[in-house]
Structures are given as C-alpha cells and as structure tokens.
Amino acid sequence: MIRRFLNYLSVCLAPFLVAALGLAATIRSDKVGPKDRCPVCGMFVAKYPDFAAQVKFHDGQVFHFDGAKDMFMFYFNVARYAPGLHASDVSAVYVTNYYELNLIDGKKALYVAGSDVYGPMGRELIPFANRSEAEDFLKDHEGKHLFRFQDVTPAVLSLLER
Template sequence: MCNHHPSRRRALGLLAGVSAASMMLPARARATDAPRIDLPEPAPGNICPVCGMFVAKYPEWIATVAFDDGSADHFDGAKDFFKYLNDMPKYAQGRTAAQITGMGVTDYYGIERIEATAALYAVGSDVLGPMGHELVPLLNEADAEEYMRDHKGKALLTFAEVTPALLANLDQGRFE
C-alpha cells in the first residue's frame, strides 16, 4: 500500500487518458477549485478530539474546525473530522455547529488547507492516512481524476455524501 506521495503536484499536462478516469467522477463534481482557507495551525501539543493522536505530526492530513470565539479543533485526517461533525455532542462538548466559522481539510496534492465543503473526497485507494483507510481531500476535478487513476480509488464523494455509515466502513477497510 502506498502511504506517501512524492512532490504530490504534477504538471496538469498529464491529462491524457482523462476520459476513462472521468467516468469515475460523479456528475455533480465541479470544474472549479475548492477555495483555499486560512485557518489556525495546530500547536505541537494539540490532539485530535476523536482519536487522541497528536495532529501536528501529520501536516499532510490536517483538518480544522474554527469557531466564532477564535478557538479551533484540529484532526489527523478528514475521517475523524467528519466523525466529529456527525457527533458534536460527544466530541465538541458545549459547542454547536452554529458556532463554526470555518472548516478546512488538507488537499492531497497541494498540501494546503482548502474549504472542506467544496473539496472532493476519494475513498478506497492505496493511500493510507495516520488512522488507516481515509477520505483523501482533493482540490478539483482534474486532481480527482488523476488521483483515482493513480491510486485506484473506489469512489469519489462530495462533502454532503460522506455519511456515518461510510466512516464506520472505512474503519473496517470497507468502501461502500
């Protein structure tokens, strides 16, 4: 299994064969990039509220939720970020979704924080995150096509399509 990504950003001139890969993309995918988002960086001691791992150790996987009081929670991957959002009473005690002012995930190729609701997410590929099978955030359709082709992704999802059932399946290495 591949769990690294040398340089991650390839020239966009490598889009030969896109037609086959584009068949894997859902019709709702956008042609535009997910906007970059400026969010606080985790401190070395910040731990993921879902799994307890030190987040700063995994800069290529960081996800962040920022709140209206200026605080933020950080995660060691998009999978735990989504678990948190799906069960805020458990993981974000005393906070509500209405207090969220920004949500970002780290783009696989650019290694920059992008708006979580606009990213595309690949599942079932040969890339593993800090917690194993992961949702891999991607900036745009072109990157998603390249990723799915290069890393044998099983499905490509939008933010709204990520469900608690999918997250539970990912923990068990299933990609339905």
C-alpha cells in the same frame, strides 16, 4: 493636474489593493501547535501535517485533526467531542489538499475513499480542491468512491473502518 494626481494615487495604491485582494482569498487557518491533539483519536496532529484538518466555530474555538476521516467523525457528533457546541456553530472547515499540501475549504473539497493511500489512522478520505485531480487520484490509487462534503455520511465512514 488632477489626472496626474489620480495616476500617482493609482500607482501608489495598486500594491496595497493587490495585497488586500490576495489576503481576502487566503485561507485563514490556525497553526497547529506541537501539543494539539485530535479530539477523536488523541493523536498529536502536528506529526501529520500532510493529512491535517481543522474545524473552526463561531465562538473562536478551533479543533485540529490528524485526517479528514476524524474531522468528519467529529462533525457528525460534535456534542460528544465538544459538549455545548453543535455542527450549526461551525464557521469553517479546512482540509489538506493531497497534492498541493495546502489547506482548502473542506466544504468545497472532493474526497476519495477506498484508495491504497492510508493516513495516520488507516483508511482515509483523501481531499482535493478540484475534480480532475480527484479523478486522476481515484484511477491511480485504486479509489472506490468520490464524494462531495455533503455526500459523506456516517455510513461512508463505517465503510472505511472495515
């Protein structure tokens, strides 16, 4: 009797457990609204969903960007673009995975610089969720460098501007 009840309970609860585990793995990003502007360049972000990025802060504020390059420019100088906030206040960074066009954790992403693919603001850091896709892209699109999040510096961004 107890065994039947446990079997019944496991069958009933299984879909809920799977859903809960699936939701835990889903990136909880904020939708870009039609009036959301990139704080770095002023462009409307919704026009460029294939390159969109966002930074979330512990206090709930969210900033949207038209590309990873502008997101990094913001990240390196938060005080300029969001007075009163600091990079240490960031709770999450999301970028759009180039091939899949889904948002991924920007701090775990790999970035290709110097490719023949341009974003809305010109030369761009192109994000990828995994190394094999990033390396394939690097070869196929004449990329020059592959960076991890922590290896991108203001000097790297300066190279993109040349």
